Amino acid sequence: MLLYKYRSAMGSADNDNTRRIFSSSSLYYAKASTFNDPFDAQVNVEPNSSRAEAIDRHWLILRERARGRGGFIDSVQGTHSNATFNIERIYDKVLNDTHIDHDRYYRDMIDSFGIVSLAENPDNLLLWAHYATNHYGMCLGFEWDETGLPPAEEVIYQNRYRTLEYYSHTEAELAAISLLQKSADWAYEREWRSVAKPEMEYNSSFAPDEHYERELEGLRSNPSQSPYYSEEQLKEKYTFLVGNVTVEGSGPKVFNQSALKEVVFGMRMSQSDVIDHINAIESYGFKPKFFQARKNPKRYQVDIHEL
Structure with a gap:
């Protein structure tokens, strides 16, 4: 054309x-x-959301995307960690008191x-x-x-x-x-x-949170109940790809x-x-x-x- x-x-x-x-x-x-x-x-960007509201909302979206990939059951807890990590990254950039300045971001x-x-x-x-x-x-x-x-x-x-x-x-x-x-x-x-x-460059970032600490504590206290799940695998679960702009559009x-x-x-x-x-x-x-x-x-x- x-x-x-x-x-x-x-x-x-x-x-x-x-x-x-x-x-x-x-x-x-x-x-x-x-x-x-x-x-x-x-x-119209949605009115400011609290941190908890943003995480819960984003978590639902990630769960639906995981369901579409056929990994819904195994990824529920992981997607919550992922949602938390994504929102925390946004907060680092645009935190304004206890709310996200969506318009600025x-x-x-x-x-x-x-x-x-x-x-x-x-x-x-x-x-x-x-x-x-x-x-x-x-x-x-x-x-x-x-x-x-x-x-x-x-x-x-x-x-x-x-x-x-x-x-x-x-x-x-x-x-x-x-x-x-x-x-x-x-x-x-x-x-x-x-x-x-x-253009983006993606790097792995280990981002432990309270969910990770809880799982790690359970893994260490009952190692015999998780013979196929190592601490290294748990760490991988909470390792995310973080994107940084290398070349502007x-x-x-x-x-x-x-x-x-x-x-x-x-x-x-x-x-x-x-x-x-x-x-x-x-x-x-x-x-x-x-x-x-x-x-x-x-x-x-x-x-x-x-x-």
Whole structure:
């Protein structure tokens, strides 16, 4: 599917943002906090929960996931330890008196993802005006499945924030829900988004708690009743994979040059600038088809003509 990126014209400087799309074959994935709409990625995060409430709720979710993997019976106590460990990690980051500041944790988590905004077509008058420097810029058409970048999904437009049951979702699920919805006022954009996840490094962390101590005490007091269950196995039960972000989802991401299929120049771009842009784009190794938008003589629309 062809998806389009409206951009300003290339500047002469090497660090010009549009020029870098071609010079480095990359698109920039932005953080949601840098978007022009403060309502972007806005959801209703469940009201503050106490530590105990959060653990109990998260435990139920983990139990259901364990049931789906066929390990429900054996994992009940383990999932409670896992839930406790997960919540304690969140508390370490966002503890506010005795409650979790969900909104703060949510904002920080969302900003570890990166987003590229795209459009369905190259003839949207408002997008030309807003994102292509009043028709002086250009519109880049990508065969998105060929870019090698994260898949693009259609944005959902609605009038009310979506309410999330916070501990029912992974961080990736929360990002997918919130970053793919916007106010209905933006529906004219017919936007698609490619969302890049942060790269994570996982390390094992032994996290004993009162459940571990209780089991360990029982194991040591009655070793004959647990001949097949060693202290080492018990330790493994309370060892979890802890993820840390090594590469943020935001930043430039390289795409395959052949995925750029079209470049449409704005109706106000001069012919000399069009020629300069074609020469520059081809000098960077790209071979798209070139077009220019022209004002329709009878209707409020632009017509796209191949050069």
